[in-house]
Amino acid sequence: MDKNEVRESTVIAMGMNGEGVLKDEGKVVFVPFAMTGEKIRYRVLKTSSNCTYGKVVEILTPAEDRIRPKCPVYGKCGGCQLQHVRYATQLKIKEDNIANCFRKIAFSDVKVQPTVRGENEFGYRNKLQLPISVDKTGKTIIGFYAENSHRVVPVSDCPINAVWTADIISAFNEYFDLTGIKGYCEETHTGDIREIAVKDVKGKLIITVVATTDVLPFKEKLLEILQNKVKYTFALYLNVNTSHNNVIFSEKFIHLYGNKDFGADMLGIRYRVGVQSFMQVNDCVAAKLYSMVNTLAEADEDTVIIDAYSGAGLMTALLSKRAKKAIGIEIVPEAVNLANALASQNGLSEKITNYQGKCEEIMPDIIEREKANGSKIVVVLDPPRKGCDLKVIDAVKNSGADKIIYVSCKPSTLARDVGLITGTLCHDGSKIEKSETVNGKYIINSVRPFDMFAQTKHIETLCELVRSE
Numbered sequence: 001m002d003k004n005e006v007r008e009s010t011v012i013a014m015g016m017n018g019e020g021v022l023k024d025e026g027k028v029v030f031v032p033f034a035m036t037g038e039k040i041r042y043r044v045l046k047t048s049s050n051c052t053y054g055k056v057v058e059i060l061t062p063a064e065d066r067i068r069p070k071c072p073v074y075g076k077c078g079g080c081q082l083q084h085v086r087y088a089t090q091l092k093i094k095e096d097n098i099a100n101c102f103r104k105i106a107f108s109d110v111k112v113q114p115t116v117r118g119e120n121e122f123g124y125r126n127k128l129q130l131p132i133s134v135d136k137t138g139k140t141i142i143g144f145y146a147e148n149s150h151r152v153v154p155v156s157d158c159p160i161n162a163v164w165t166a167d168i169i170s171a172f173n174e175y176f177d178l179t180g181i182k183g184y185c186e187e188t189h190t191g192d193i194r195e196i197a198v199k200d201v202k203g204k205l206i207i208t209v210v211a212t213t214d215v216l217p218f219k220e221k222l223l224e225i226l227q228n229k230v231k232y233t234f235a236l237y238l239n240v241n242t243s244h245n246n247v248i249f250s251e252k253f254i255h256l257y258g259n260k261d262f263g264a265d266m267l268g269i270r271y272r273v274g275v276q277s278f279m280q281v282n283d284c285v286a287a288k289l290y291s292m293v294n295t296l297a298e299a300d301e302d303t304v305i306i307d308a309y310s311g312a313g314l315m316t317a318l319l320s321k322r323a324k325k326a327i328g329i330e331i332v333p334e335a336v337n338l339a340n341a342l343a344s345q346n347g348l349s350e351k352i353t354n355y356q357g358k359c360e361e362i363m364p365d366i367i368e369r370e371k372a373n374g375s376k377i378v379v380v381l382d383p384p385r386k387g388c389d390l391k392v393i394d395a396v397k398n399s400g401a402d403k404i405i406y407v408s409c410k411p412s413t414l415a416r417d418v419g420l421i422t423g424t425l426c427h428d429g430s431k432i433e434k435s436e437t438v439n440g441k442y443i444i445n446s447v448r449p450f451d452m453f454a455q456t457k458h459i460e461t462l463c464e465l466v467r468s469e
């Protein structure tokens, strides 16, 4: 098999990234946008002893579940990987991927429950991030990155994002055309504007322009255009980012217009979202997820909830209502301030303590203190994609908690961390390997996906662990 060779084969499975997987001449080949059962003609893009990547040239026999994608730049933009797949089949693919991760990474056979879905398969995202660049002619372009690249694919709308997306893009295009402001070029580190980010807090928008300058050029013009084109209340921030790396935001946010943050309501909890606070991208699925976490926690007036990676504190507040108290741990100071304000706004300050810091640094002591108090503990973990630090895993494993509820947006790190907690995996401080004998203090009680990210390869998973004795 040589690079650029065009070959024919049949797809036998779906991979973790939503791509088709086939075996050809003894090699495992990954082909994006191909589906299980399809006979395809594909071009070999890259081949090595480990794996081979191909590109579809022609679908010879399409799968029954193949559908026409909604988006005109689907396949070019890296945002979605599964728009060509009927929605019910997307869910099945993701459920299988979760089970495979547990089997291959954690050596655990788990029954994955049917996915909890949102109301909308499109238009569900409340968070938009648009890189700004320049094309070959020097024109400023707004778009999304191509898969695994920093090449911007220009777009005028996005079907998985909220209805205001086209208006935002159109407004910024007008602003760039009228003012001649240049998008950022990553190679030469030239240009004024790097990114536009928008958060939708239940119909109120926080718009952030990431620029290389301390002052937003033609600010009044931009405000005038946004007021004409975007029929929503909005706030405007400038983020000053002069770094030469890929990190989107610097620490320096400057409030330019409108409210500093916005309030909303979910499951009876009033909360505020600021420019830096994390929020789940799909409000409908997030509400279902939080509600399920609350049900599984089974907290009563003796329970202490330790909510690690607690963000702006919405779940902490919800969990605290039935518990004796809830402890939130979060690294971002602004999110902790919002979480404290949220606790007070909901009359829950007496029941909630929010700590600012790294879970790996402060959580072990918090657990030890609650253990020493004889508290009945429930731990909730909701880490970023990379999962939990080993110090967090060890502390949780030995916490004596009645339950551990792990919310994850990456099945592979979830499987790894759960394997370590249940004892199918062990570590020596850095290297993780399969345990010789399994005698963990916790077992998996349920694994349930929540489709927070329809049309994409991503999935949110809720894993409930209970004590083994």
Ligand SMILES: C[S@@+](CC[C@H](N)C(=O)[O-])C[C@H]1O[C@@H](n2cnc3c(N)ncnc32)[C@H](O)[C@@H]1O
Residues within 6 Å of the ligand: 278, 279, 280, 308, 309, 310, 311, 312, 313, 314, 315, 329, 330, 331, 332, 335, 357, 358, 359, 360, 382, 383, 384
């Ligand atoms: C997936 S979010 C979950 C937030 C929250 N549970 C929610 O549902 O909105 C992960 C959160 O962990 C925070 N975080 C990341 N690394 C952390 C660390 N080492 N220690 C504490 N918090 C961390 C992030 O700032 C983010 O708010």
